Amino acid sequence: MVRRASTPSSGWPAQVPPLLQRIYSNRGALDIDAAQPRLAGLLAPDLLSGIDTAVTLLLDAIQQDLRIVVVGDFDCDGATACAVGVRGLRMLGARQVSAAVPNRLLHGYGLSPGLVEELAALQPQLLVTVDHGIACHAGIAAAKAKGWQVLVTDHHLPGDALPPADAIVNPNQHGDLFPSKVLAGVGVMFYVLLALRARLRRDGLLQDPAPDLAQLLDLVAVGTVADLVPLDVNNRALVSAGLRRLRGGQGNPGLQALIQIAGRQAQQLTASDIGYAVAPRLNAAGRLEDMALGIECLLTDDATQAMEMAELLNGINAERRGVQQQMVDEAEAALAILALQDNAEVALAICLFDPDWHPGVVGLVASKIKEKMHRPVVAFAPSEPGSQSLRGSARSIPGFHIRDALAAVDSRHPGLIDKFGGHAMAAGLSLPLHHRALFEQAFIEVVGQMLQPEQLQQQLLSDGELAADELDFVHAQSLRSAGPWGQGFPEPLFDGIFQVLRWNVLKERHLKLSLRHPDCGEPINAIHFGGWTGDAPASRVHIAYRLVTDDYRGGSAIQLIVEHCSNA
Structure with missing residues (x-):
């Protein structure tokens, strides 16, 4: 156990007690503006590269009354980002906006060619991806081949080449000057809406009063907390404002229903309540069923319908907990047997696989084993029962960039991994079953070269x-x-x-x-x-x-x- 180095600072308002002054200072927040940031201090949207092109694309679609489909992702960030996109575009004048989301078992991650074929029934003219797209080269190419326009809003790290979209907004693009690189996918979409509203206001196209996009901040808060992105000053301003709405009873009907079904009190809701109670119930739909139910829950304005869907999500989450516990128990048993066989210490990195595991829950298993063993972990499951294709979720420990490790494996062994993407602390990948043993060997080798010994000392x-x-x-x-x-x-x-x-x-x-x-x-x-x-x-x-x-x-x-x- 290590005690944080305290950096006392003067000039705190009298209402901030000494204990909080000490805690804020321990985290590098040396004044009230850094400790309790407000929306007035948000970074400007025009700092994001590609934002002007994106806004022009959306403005033209609104003025031409084009059919817009917001394509979400099957996690909480992707679901809230999809709801923010649909609700926000409608608030700003779009009349033909609908939501779509891949099914984890049918389509895999992101905008795939298979999903594009299904979306054709909606006759979209503009696709807006949220929380994905930066790695969806084939899907975007398929959409473009059908004559659709594509706007990518994402926050995942890009590869060497960008997809052929009409516009891309991602703070992690090479050369992007936006100071905060840790916006969640829902935060990126919210920023696009802020920029669109500013353009509409500038061009005199807004009715008075202008739409209040702050109504979406409860969704932004939930997605940001759920995605475990760092809460820098900018993200804390967004999350704080969203929490204030939820505590004041102004929240989205779907979120209010999820809070109630989880047994939490909205008036005292914290980020921890979001992470441990609200987000898992929303995430469960994408893990075991279809995230379309979660997105529908966030899009309804009918409180009765919202509660009915929240109850369904709660039931799915209970099932998810059972599946997760069984898989974690099996993973721990496998590690115990391996330790006895090898009579040695645990490897620097852990790769797990079971042919009966559910691909929607392997990320939670990887996270649990990472917490227990304090090692980078990748957990695999068949993409569907009996499949020869695997889907994996990777989780990392502080200071070790798991997405960069996967990139190093991919660079050294071209063709070993089908596709991958993610962040410093979490990533996803897919590969053929017969590549699993070689991947494990290559991954452990890369971890051994990139990991510093002191990073294995949990503090x-x-x-x-x-x-x-x-x-x-x-x-x-x-x-x-x-x-x-x-x-x-x-x-x-x-x-x-x-x-x-x-x-x-x-x-x-x-x-x-x-x-x-x-x-x-x-x-x-x-x-x-x-x-x-x-x-x-x-x-x-x-x-x-x-x-x-x-x-x-x-x-x-x-x-x-x-x-x-x-x-x-």
């Missing part, structure tokens, strides 16, 4: 100890509302030594504790999820923990969420 970064008078409801509530916390701006974590007064095991996995701070006589409730190892905790423990309000007990109750526990 918990602590914001230090909390004094006894800081372990109260006021500070817990302050921490809850001080975010949004997330990737690149982590939720506060503290550490300290406590006396264990009582303990018991919940559901054979979790450890429930009653603790006492050295300077406080009152017992404090704590829970360590997955913390039961079969051994009783010591009488004094050193824990890393998060301070939260105890919503289950209500009132002014607090609870410590234990992330790590060792004997003191």
Whole structure:
């Protein structure tokens, strides 16, 4: 456990308590504008390369009343981006806008030639891809061959060549000057709409009052948090504004229904609630079924319909949890057998495969095993039952760029990988079954050359100890509302030594504790999820923990969420 280096700063407003000043400073936010950014400080849309061409394309489509199809992706970012695109274009005057999304099992990722053939029934004249497209060369070529225009909005890293689209907006294009490279796909689409509205206003084509695109920020917040992009100042401004809408009861009917079905209180919603409760239910549709249901839930304005679809999504998510747990158990069992056979340490990288696994859940399996083993992980499943084609999801550890690693494998072994794409921390790929063993060998070799030994040393970064008078409801509530916390701006974590007064095991996995701070006589409730190892905790423990309000007990109750526990 390592304590963060604190960089105190003066000039904070009186309403920011010393604890928050310390936490913000620990994350490099040295003033209130950096700590709690507002929409007024958003980066300008015209900094994005290709934005003018994209806006002209959309403006012409609106004025000519062309049929526009917004093509989403089958994850939460792609679904929210699709809903933002459809809703936003309608707000700005487009009359013929519809949504489409690939089916994971039928089409694979992105705008594929097969999906293009299905879209022909809609007779589109302009396709707008959201959260994908930068790697969809064949699909875009097929669309262009049919005479359709194509606008790509994406945030994934491009390859050496760009697809033959009419316009591309992606902050990660080579030479793009947009300062923030970590916009989610939904953020990119929102920025395109901002630029389109500005053009309409400039050309005198907007009715008064102008459409309020801030109505879409709840969707932007959910997609941004769900995609685990770093919450830099720009993204935090977007997410904060979206959370304010959701907390104020102004949210999209579909999101409000998902929040309710997940048992969360909208008035106190946090980014963590989005990540752990709302996003998984929306994601489940794309993992096991068809994300069209999730997008439909986000597009309806009927609260009754939204709740009906949210209940369906909740059921799918329950099924997803069961499938995921079975696959994780099988992965852990396979690793245990491998360790016994080799009688050696775990490899620098882990590649997993089971012919019975579901391709929609391998990303979650890779993530769970990555967290457990602290190694880059790639998990594979057949693209469909019995297929000789594999789909894989890769997850990485901090400091190791997983997409660059796949690019290195592809460069050294041309033709080994069919296609790949992604980010620093997560990526996807496909390859033939008979290439799996060679890929595993090549991937581990690349990881061994790119990975630094210190990156394998997992660290918990602590914001230090909390004094006894800081372990109260006021500070817990302050921490809850001080975010949004997330990737690149982590939720506060503290550490300290406590006396264990009582303990018991919940559901054979979790450890429930009653603790006492050295300077406080009152017992404090704590829970360590997955913390039961079969051994009783010591009488004094050193824990890393998060301070939260105890919503289950209500009132002014607090609870410590234990992330790590060792004997003191």
